Amino acid sequence: xxxxxxxxxxxxxxxxxxxxxxxxxxxxxxxxxxxxxxxxxxxxxxxxxxxxxxxxxxxxxxxxxxxxxxxxxxxxxxxxxxxxxxxxxxxxxxxxxxxxxxxxxxxxxxxxxxxxxxxxxxxxxxxxxxxxxxxxxxxxxxxxxxxxxxxxxxxxxxxxxxxxxxxxxxxxxxxxxxxxxxxxxxxxxxxxxxxxxxxxxxxxxxxxxxxxxxxxxxxxxxxxxxxxxxxxxxxxxxxxxxxxxxxxxxxxxxxxxxxxxxxxxxx
Amino acid sequence: xxxxxxxxxxxxxxxxxxxxxxxxxxxxxxxxxxxxxxxxxxxxxxxxxxxxxxxxxxxxxxxxxxxxxxxxxxxxxxxxxxxxxxxxxxxxxxxxxxxxxxxxxxxxxxxxxxxxxxxxxxxxxxxxxxxxxxxxxxxxxxxxxxxxxxxxxxxxxxxxxxxxxxxxxxxxxxxxxxxxxxxxxxxxxxxxxxxxxxxxxxxxxxxxxxxxxxxxxxxxxxxxxxxxxxxxxxxxxxxxxxxxxxxxxxxxxxxxxxxxxxxxxxxxxxxxxxxxxxxxxxxxxxxxxxxxxxxxxxxxxxxxxxxxxxxxxxxxxxxxxxxxxxxxxxxxx
Numbered sequence: 001x002x003x004x005x006x007x008x009x010x011x012x013x014x015x016x017x018x019x020x021x022x023x024x025x026x027x028x029x030x031x032x033x034x035x036x037x038x039x040x041x042x043x044x045x046x047x048x049x050x051x052x053x054x055x056x057x058x059x060x061x062x063x064x065x066x067x068x069x070x071x072x073x074x075x076x077x078x079x080x081x082x083x084x085x086x087x088x089x090x091x092x093x094x095x096x097x098x099x100x101x102x103x104x105x106x107x108x109x110x111x112x113x114x115x116x117x118x119x120x121x122x123x124x125x126x127x128x129x130x131x132x133x134x135x136x137x138x139x140x141x142x143x144x145x146x147x148x149x150x151x152x153x154x155x156x157x158x159x160x161x162x163x164x165x166x167x168x169x170x171x172x173x174x175x176x177x178x179x180x181x182x183x184x185x186x187x188x189x190x191x192x193x194x195x196x197x198x199x200x201x202x203x204x205x206x207x208x209x210x211x212x213x214x215x216x217x218x219x220x221x222x223x224x225x226x227x228x229x230x231x232x233x234x235x236x237x238x239x240x241x242x243x244x245x246x247x248x249x250x251x252x253x254x255x256x257x258x259x260x261x262x263x264x265x266x267x
Numbered sequence: 268x269x270x271x272x273x274x275x276x277x278x279x280x281x282x283x284x285x286x287x288x289x290x291x292x293x294x295x296x297x298x299x300x301x302x303x304x305x306x307x308x309x310x311x312x313x314x315x316x317x318x319x320x321x322x323x324x325x326x327x328x329x330x331x332x333x334x335x336x337x338x339x340x341x342x343x344x345x346x347x348x349x350x351x352x353x354x355x356x357x358x359x360x361x362x363x364x365x366x367x368x369x370x371x372x373x374x375x376x377x378x379x380x381x382x383x384x385x386x387x388x389x390x391x392x393x394x395x396x397x398x399x400x401x402x403x404x405x406x407x408x409x410x411x412x413x414x415x416x417x418x419x420x421x422x423x424x425x426x427x428x429x430x431x432x433x434x435x436x437x438x439x440x441x442x443x444x445x446x447x448x449x450x451x452x453x454x455x456x457x458x459x460x461x462x463x464x465x466x467x468x469x470x471x472x473x474x475x476x477x478x479x480x481x482x483x484x485x486x487x488x489x490x491x492x493x494x495x496x497x498x499x500x501x502x503x504x505x506x507x508x509x510x511x512x513x514x515x516x517x518x519x520x521x522x523x524x525x526x527x528x529x530x531x532x533x534x535x536x537x538x539x540x541x542x543x544x545x546x547x548x549x550x551x552x553x554x555x556x557x558x559x560x561x562x563x564x565x566x567x568x569x570x571x572x573x574x575x576x577x578x579x580x581x582x583x584x585x586x587x588x589x590x591x592x593x594x595x596x597x598x599x600x
Contacts, residue, residue, distance in 0.1 A: 007371020011357065011364075018359045018400075087355035091416070094319055095372040096344040266323050266340065 004097035008105030015079075016113060030068045030121045034061060034128070042135050043199065051200055052230020054138045061125035061137040062227055063196030065118045066220040069155050070190060072114035073162035074183045076106055077170025081179050089171075093264060103171070103260040107163050114159040115152070141229025150238055154222035154245060158215060161249035164256035171263035196220050218245040270330075271297045271424050271456040272318060277327035279313050279480075287313040289480035290327070295473075297423075300450060300457040302471030304464065304565065306575075310480035311460035312352060315428045318458065319349050332423055345373075348422030348455075352429040354409040355416070358402030362393050362412050365401060366419055373420035380419075387415040391445060407438040411445060418449065424456040425449075431466060443469050464565040476569060483572045492563040495571060497521070498537035499561040502530045502544060505554040513551050517543050526574055537561070 016023065043049075043056040053059035083089050092102050128136030141147070166183070173179045191197070193207065194216035200208070211217050221241040225234055234241075272295040279288040287310045295301040303311045316322035317329050320340035329336045332346045356365045363384060370380035388394040391411040396404065401412065410430060418425060430446070431439040443466070450457060461467050467474050468488045475485045484491060504510055510530045514523045519540055521533040534540045537560035548555050561567055569575075 003374050003376070004372050007368045010371070011360065011368045014364060015357070015359050086357075087351055087353055088357055090321065091351065091355035091369075092372060094321060094344060094349050095369075096341050096374065097372045266320060 001098055001101065004095075004101045005105055005108075008092070008097075008101060009109055012105060012109035016109070026072060027117050027120060029071075030064060030117050031124060033067075034064055034121055034125060035134075038064070038125070038128075039135060045199070047140075047228070047230065047233075049199060049201065051224060051233040052140075052228040053224060054140050054228070055135065056199060057125070057128075057135040058137040058140075058228065059199060059224070060197060061121065062223040063194075063220050064121050064125070065155060065223055066158060066194070066216045067191060067196050068118045068121055069114050069159045069219070070162055070216055071187070072117060073110065073159055073166055074187055075166075076110040076163050077166040077168070077173075077179055077183075078176060080106065080167060080170030081173065081176050084171075084174070089264075099261065099264045100257075102264060103167065103257070107160065107167055107256075110163045110167070111156060111159040114163070115155060118155050118159070119152075137227070139227050141225075141227055143226050147226035147238075150242055151223050151226055154219045154242055157242075157245050157249045158219040161215060161245075161252040164249075164253040168256035168259035168263075171260045190214070190216060194220065213244075215245055215248040218242075218248065269297055269333075270294045271299070271332060272301070272458060273328075273330040274314075274318075275328040275330075277314070277317060277329055278325045279310075279317060279322060280325045286480050288317065288324070291477070291480070291482055292327075293475055293482065293485065295456060295458060297456055298454050300459065300470055300472045302467040302474045303458075303460040303477055304462070304467040304471075304474050304569075305460075305477035306462055309462075309477045311462075311477060312428055313480075314477075315349075315426050315458070315460055319347055319426055320344055345420075346423050348417040348420065348425045350410075350413045350417040350425075350427045350430055352432055354413050356401045356404075356409060356412050359400060361398045361400055362404070362408075362415075363388065363397040365412060366415060369416045369419045375420060383419060383421075387419065390448070391415045406433055407441065410434060410438075410442055414442075414445060414449075418453075418455070421453065422455065424458065427457065427459040429460055429462065431461075431463065439463070439466065446470060464569070468565060474565075476565075476572060478569075478573045478575075484568065488565065491565060491568045495533075495563045495567040497533060497535045497563065498540075499567060500532045500534060500537050500540050500544060501557075501559045501561060502532065502548070503528065503556040503558075504530070504548075505556045508553050510548070510553065513547055513553065514544065517547050519543065524571070526570060 038057050038060050041056060041060065045056060047054055050056060050059035080089065089102065125137035126139065128134040129138050169179060169182050193210045194214040195211045196216050218241045221234060222238045225231055225238040231237060274291050274293050277288050277291045278286065280286050291314065303314060305311055313322060317324050318331055318336060320336050320343050323337060331343045334343050336343050366384045366387065367380060370384060375383065388397045391414065393408060393411055393415065396408060401409065404412065414430065431442050434442060449455065459470060471488065473487055474491060475482045477483065502510060502514065507528060511523055514520055514530055514532050519534050524531040532540065532544065541558055541560065544558060
C-alpha cells in the first residue's frame with residue numbers, strides 16, 4: 001500500500017515540477033488578486049467593522065487564504081479527466097495496487113501543494129504592510145504555536161475537502177467540458193456565500209446566515225480569530241470552527257470516496 | 268499441460284444491445300502464443316478487458332492462471348501483464364520514471380525495481396532514451412515502453428492489445444522481434460489481439476478468428492490457411508453477368524463462390540487457370556474487368572468464413588477525446 005502510494009505521489013510531484021506555467025500561474029494569481037483587489041478595496045474602518053481585524057485589507061487577506069485553497073482544488077479533477085483520456089487511470093487500475101491509492105495519491109498531493117500559494121498570500125500580505133504605499137495584513141493577536149497549528153490544519157482540511165469533492169467529479173465525469181461546467185457552477189457560489197471577501201454588515205441578512213455555515217468561512221474564522229486575537233467578536237472559539245470544518249470535510253470526503261469507488265469499479 | 272487461460276461461453280453486452288462478446292469459449296495452454304484476429308469492432312479489446320479484470324463479463328466464466336477473473340481480480344492482476352492498444356505512458360515523465368511508477372504500482376521494492384528497469388531498458392533498446400521525456404518518443408519507442416511497462420513485474424501471462432497499431436511495416440517487424448525474444452527468454456504465455464493478418468501469422472502458434480463477438484474459426488495459422496484449399500482466382504465481370512455456369516465448366520475449377528459481385532474460383536494452381544478462364548469468358552462474350560490469383564492466406568480464410576473482405580483500414584485515431592474516452596469506459600474494439 002505504501003509503496004504504491006509512494007509511486008503515485010512521486011508521479012504527481014514529477015508532473016507538477018514539469019509544468020512550470022501551472023506552478024508560476026498558481027502562485028502569481030493569488031498574489032495579483034491580493035495586490036489588485038486588496039489594494040483597490042481598501043475600505044475605511046477598524047476592528048469594530050471587520051470582526052477584530054485592524055482594517056479591511058487584513059480582513060480580506062485572511063479570507064484570500066481560504067479562497068486560494070478553494071481555487072487550487074478546483075483543477076485537481078481536470079487532471080484526472082485528462083489522465084483518463086490518456087489511458088493512465090486504466091493502466092493504474094490494471095495493477096494490483098489498491099483502488100484507494102489511485103484516489104488518495106492526487107488527494108494528498110494536491111491538498112499539500114495548495115498550501116504553498118495559500119501561505120504565500122498570507123506571508124506576502126504581512127510583508128505588504130511594511131512596504132510604503134501598500135496596505136497589508138497586520139497581525140494584532142498573539143498567534144502562538146497552537147494558533148499557527150490550527151491555521152495550517154484549517155487550510156489543509158479545507159483543501160482536502162474540496163480536492164476530494166472535485167477529484168470525485170473528475171473520476172465520475174468523462175468530458176473536460178462537463179467538469180468545467182461543474183467547476184463554474186460551484187466556484188463562485190461557494191466563494192460568495194462565505195465571509196472570505198465581503199465585510200460583515202454588507203449584504204442581506206440571509207447571506208450572512210448561510211455564510212456562517214460555509215466551510216470557507218469556517219476555515220477563515222479560524223485564521224481571523226487567531227491572527228487578530230478577536231475572540232470577543234465571534235460567538236465561538238477557533239477550535240469550534242475547526243471542528244465544524246472537520247465535520248464538513250468528513251461528509252465531503254465520504255461522498256467523494258463513494259463517488260470515486262463507483263467510478264473506479266470494474267464496469 | 269495446464270491452461271493459462273480458459274473462457275467458457277463468455278458474453279459481454281453493453282447497454283442491453285451491443286453484444287461485444289457473444290459466447291466465446293477458448294483455452295490457451297501455458298506458454299502458448301495465442302492470437303485473436305479480427306476486424307475493428309469484432310470484440311477483441313473487450314475480450315482482453317474481461318481477461319485483465321477491467322471489464323466484468325455479463326455471463327460466462329473467464330479463468331486466468333486458475334483464478335476466476337470476476338471473483339479474484341486482484342490476484343489475477345498480480346499474475347498478468349498488459350500492453351494497451353494506445354500508449355498509456357505519461358508523456359511528462361521519462362521512460363525510466365514511467366517504469367519506476369509502474370514497478371511501484373506492482374509493489375516491487377526499489378532496489379529490485381532499479382535492476383529490473385535497467386535490464387528492460389536494455390532489452391527494449393530504450394537505454395539511450397531512458398532519461399528523456401516520453402512526449403519526445405517516436406511511435407515505435409512508445410510501443411516498446413508500453414511493452415516494458417507491461418512486463419516490469421515479470422508476469423506469467425502477457426496480454427497485448429493491438430501491439431503494433433499505428434506502426435509502419437518496418438517498425439512492426441522490429442517490434443515482433445522484441446516479442447519473440449521476450450517469449451524465448453521468459454516462456455511467458457502470450458494472448459494477443461490484432462487486426463493485422465500478417466502479425467497473427469508471424470507471432471501466434473494458434474489463432475481464433477473473431478467476427479461480431481463470435482469465434483468463427485480456431486487453429487494454427489497454417490491449418491487455417493489450408494482451409495481455403497489451394498489457390499483462388501477472383502473474376503469480376505464488367506456488367507454483373509452471372510458467370511457461375513461458365514466458370515464451373517472450366518476444367519480444373521473445384522468450386523465457384525460469389526462474394527460481393529466477385530466470382531471466386533477454387534483450383535489447385537491459379538496460374539494455370541487464368542488463361543482458361545479468360546478464354547471461357549471471351550467465348551461466352553462476357554467482358555471481364557479483372558482476374559486475380561489469390562494464394563492461401565488468412566485474408567482468404569477470413570473472407571470465406573465471414574463473407575466479407577478483410578480490410579486493414581486506417582487505424583489512426585482522429586479526435587482523442589471521443590475515441591480514448593470511449594476506451595476508458597471499457598471500450599470495444
